[in-house]
Amino acid sequence: xADFDLSANFIPSLHKPATLLPIARHRQSLLYLVETYPVTxxxxxxxxxxxxxxxxxxxxxxxxxxxxxxxxTQPRRVAATTxxxxxxxxxxxxxxxxxxxxxxxEDVTSASTRIKFLTDGLLLREALVDPLLSRYSVIxxxxxxxxxxxxDVLLGVLKKILKRRPNDLRIIIxxxxxxxxxxxxxxxxxxDIQPKPVVQAAVSLDDLVxxxxxxxxxxxxxxxxxxxxxxxxxxxxxxxxxxxLEAPAEDYVDKAVQTVFDIHTKEPEGDILxxxxxxxxxxxxxQAISERAANLxxxxxxxxPLPLYAGLSSEQQxxxxxxxxxNTRKVIFATNIAEASITIEGIVYVVDTGFVKLxxxxxxxxxxxxxxxxxxxxxxxxxxxxxxxxxxxxxYRLYTEATFxxxxxxxxxxxxxSNLAPVVLQxxxxxxxxxxxxxxxTSPPAELIIRALELLYSLGALDDYAKLxxxxxxxxxxxxxxxxxxxxxxxxxxxxxxxxxxxxxxxxSVGGNIWFHHDGEKKRMETARRKFAVEEGDHITLxxxxxxxxTKGRKETKFCxxxxxxxxxxxxxxxxxxxxKRYLERFGITVDETLSTNANxxxxxxxxxxxxxxxxxxxxxxxxxxxxxxxxxxxxKNVAGGTILHAHPSSLMFNxxxxxxxxxxVMETGNKTFIRDVTKIEKNWLVEYAPEFYKxx
DNA sequence: GAGCACTGC
Numbered sequence: 001x002a003d004f005d006l007s008a009n010f011i012p013s014l015h016k017p018a019t020l021l022p023i024a025r026h027r028q029s030l031l032y033l034v035e036t037y038p039v040t041x042x043x044x045x046x047x048x049x050x051x052x053x054x055x056x057x058x059x060x061x062x063x064x065x066x067x068x069x070x071x072x073t074q075p076r077r078v079a080a081t082t083x084x085x086x087x088x089x090x091x092x093x094x095x096x097x098x099x100x101x102x103x104x105x106e107d108v109t110s111a112s113t114r115i116k117f118l119t120d121g122l123l124l125r126e127a128l129v130d131p132l133l134s135r136y137s138v139i140x141x142x143x144x145x146x147x148x149x150x151x152d153v154l155l156g157v158l159k160k161i162l163k164r165r166p167n168d169l170r171i172i173i174x175x176x177x178x179x180x181x182x183x184x185x186x187x188x189x190x191x192d193i194q195p196k197p198v199v200q201a202a203v204s205l206d207d208l209v210x211x212x213x214x215x216x217x218x219x220x221x222x223x224x225x226x227x228x229x230x231x232x233x234x235x236x237x238x239x240x241x242x243x244x245l246e247a248p249a250e251d252y253v254d255k256a257v258q259t260v261f262d263i264h265t266k267e268p269e270g271d272i273l274x275x276x277x278x279x280x281x282x283x284x285x286x287q288a289i290s291e292r293a294a295n296l297x298x299x300x301x302x303x304x305p306l307p308l309y310a311g312l313s314s315e316q317q318x319x320x321x322x323x324x325x326x327n328t329r330k331v332i333f334a335t336n337i338a339e340a341s342i343t344i345e346g347i348v349y350v351v352d353t354g355f356v357k358l359x360x361x362x363x364x365x366x367x368x369x370x371x372x373x374x375x376x377x378x379x380x381x382x383x384x385x386x387x388x389x390x391x392x393x394x395x396y397r398l399y400t401e402a403t404f405x406x407x408x409x410x411x412x413x414x415x416x417x418s419n420l421a422p423v424v425l426q427x428x429x430x431x432x433x434x435x436x437x438x439x440x441x442t443s444p445p446a447e448l449i450i451r452a453l454e455l456l457y458s459l460g461a462l463d464d465y466a467k468l469x470x471x472x473x474x475x476x477x478x479x480x481x482x483x484x485x486x487x488x489x490x491x492x493x494x495x496x497x498x499x500x501x502x503x504x505x506x507x508x509s510v511g512g513n514i515w516f517h518h519d520g521e522k523k524r525m526e527t528a529r530r531k532f533a534v535e536e537g538d539h540i541t542l543x544x545x546x547x548x549x550x551t552k553g554r555k556e557t558k559f560c561x562x563x564x565x566x567x568x569x570x571x572x573x574x575x576x577x578x579x580x581k582r583y584l585e586r587f588g589i590t591v592d593e594t595l596s597t598n599a600n601x602x603x604x605x606x607x608x609x610x611x612x613x614x615x616x617x618x619x620x621x622x623x624x625x626x627x628x629x630x631x632x633x634x635x636x637k638n639v640a641g642g643t644i645l646h647a648h649p650s651s652l653m654f655n656x657x658x659x660x661x662x663x664x665x666v667m668e669t670g671n672k673t674f675i676r677d678v679t680k681i682e683k684n685w686l687v688e689y690a691p692e693f694y695k696x697x
Numbered sequence: 698g699a700g701c702a703c704t705g706c
Contacts, residue, residue, distance in 0.1 A: 357702035
């Protein structure tokens with residue numbers, strides 16, 4: 001290939017022609033492997049073009065010949081849409097024609113779609129309807145090294161499907177270097193099939209070996225057997241110098257700020273990316289930089305600190321992509337969002353504090369924790385790589401080399417630290433009854449599975465033999481909300497409050513804040529919130545907010561602005577509610593909306609004096625395991641009795657009197673355990689709706 | 698009187 005060294009005089013185009021991508025010279029080898037083996041593991045950095053090019057190569061090679069589709073899964077929605085748009089452009093079609101995408105609430109595909117990008121969660125959902133995923137000839141699982149919950153479940157399901165479709169399904173796993181062998185071992189280890197090549201190979205193995213794109217050892221008896229191979233595609237990255245501290249830092253936020261200033265005053269041009277763990281640290285650091293920047297020499301280059309975390313609005317996030325003004329260096333203080341989800345061009349320096357906030361679920365207490373944890377080596381490598389995207393970079397690790405050596409190789413996958421009730425329910429619905437023997441790429445601890453089985457049993461989703469109940473369990477699996485809320489929804493028509501529970505289910509699962517305020521508006525936001533508050537607690541308050549939004553705020557953003565309500569969150573709630581309603585109607589459950597159309601800001605006016613109680617009783621049928629009793633000092637104790645719970649400051653129960661309550665969510669952060677979305681109930685309802693669960697306690 | 702990393706159906 002020609003050696004282009006004109007970068008000093010020319011600006012590179014935004015879109016590299018596909019033939020110039022490093023992947024292009026691996027095209028033949030890649031197609032050969034896919035034709036020959038059921039599983040191909042593709043190793044390549046971002047920028048290698050694997051996500052955009054591989055599906056096109058496959059389509060051109062005839063993998064869609066008999067009307068079959070090539071699926072490419074992504075862990076995130078944005079990735080699925082943006083990549084689809086990009087590939088459609090390259091192919092020269094409109095999105096939704098030959099190239100399309102499918103994500104929750106948005107299916108942009110048609111009968112002519114041959115390449116389809118979708119989230120891995122959605123592909124799993126398709127398996128409920130089409131258990132062998134027979135529409136697809138090739139399924140490529142992208143970013144598998146991230147090991148998200150649904151990626152891991154999908155991999156196990158795909159291995160099972162492959163046993164039934166050894167000759168007409170091809171699987172491609174895209175992974176970072178470190179984990180490639182684990183994926184291959186997973187598929188090849190005990191997969192007892194004799195695959196045959198599907199398409200006549202257009203090139204011979206000898207050709208490829210002599211061209212140098214495949215190592216000769218690929219021909220022999222080696223890892224992967226006749227099941228699969230690993231192929232490595234070079235990415236376009238630049239070397240990064242890694243520097244360590246000589247002695248551990250006492251306060252890494254402090255040290256990060258100091259390091260940023262050292263870089264700013266001593267190092268040549270280039271923006272800085274600093275990895276911190278959360279909003280609080282980021283705000284502190286941004287503040288500190290602003291203060292110290294005032295002391296810089298008036299003629300020196302200025303420094304512009306910018307925050308980046310998921311809680312920011314998209315407008316606020318956009319600043320990090322804008323080019324800094326002249327004579328200004330950008331320094332971005334980011335959470336882990338900058339490690340995989342968001343890529344910022346032009347970063348030359350990375351400051352890595354070595355920590356990340358990780359969620360974990362304690363199967364003994366049923367409580368989730370969110371704590372700052374040391375990162376893994378794989379994570380540290382990924383972070384450092386963020387400095388080498390445009391030219392040679394530097395990475396300052398705010399820990400010692402010995403500390404680095406002691407880090408875990410990879411982050412513990414989510415499946416080993418999550419509440420598995422939704423996973424177990426989903427697997428059961430896919431016909432996988434023996435969860436313990438299910439072939440996970442990494443097995444979850446038995447305690448997590450047991451806890452999940454116990455909860456699903458107490459909710460009535462599983463019977464005495466741990467079989468999925470019908471219709472209840474099956475319907476719970478199909479609803480796109482967690483099991484406790486799914487049970488609540490399916491109880492609602494018998495309480496005569498289905499319309500209301502639909503709204504509450506949607507509002508509690510929007511993710512992100514319902515309330516939104518700018519700096520200095522906190523007091524006014526609290527006042528606005530109080531207008532919607534009701535005595536019974538947070539759930540019915542959420543119902544009031546939604547009702548008001550539907551009637552008054554949907555068309556005018558002023559309503560949201562005046563009441564400090566997050567327009568985006570409420571719009572999302574409307575979509576979720578619509579989707580849940582369609583599911584229920586498919587089950588033959590009719591939703592009577594006539595009683596709930598009169599929106600009302602007045603407390604207790606949810607549709608008559610009894611409605612509130614019906615709603616609270618109904619919530620108890622799903623959330624009995626999340627019950628607590630208020631203590632004289634205003635804190636709560638859970639049913640097991642051991643844990644002290646605090647009402648989250650965003651809850652109405654934060655400073656109100658109550659006796660027994662149920663709550664949507666419990667999470668431990670720092671040293672305190674908070675409950676969110678809290679509603680008052682009567683103690684005897686617990687025994688009434690969950691006799692089995694409460695008979696011994 | 699205090700605060701949630703990130704994602705998904």
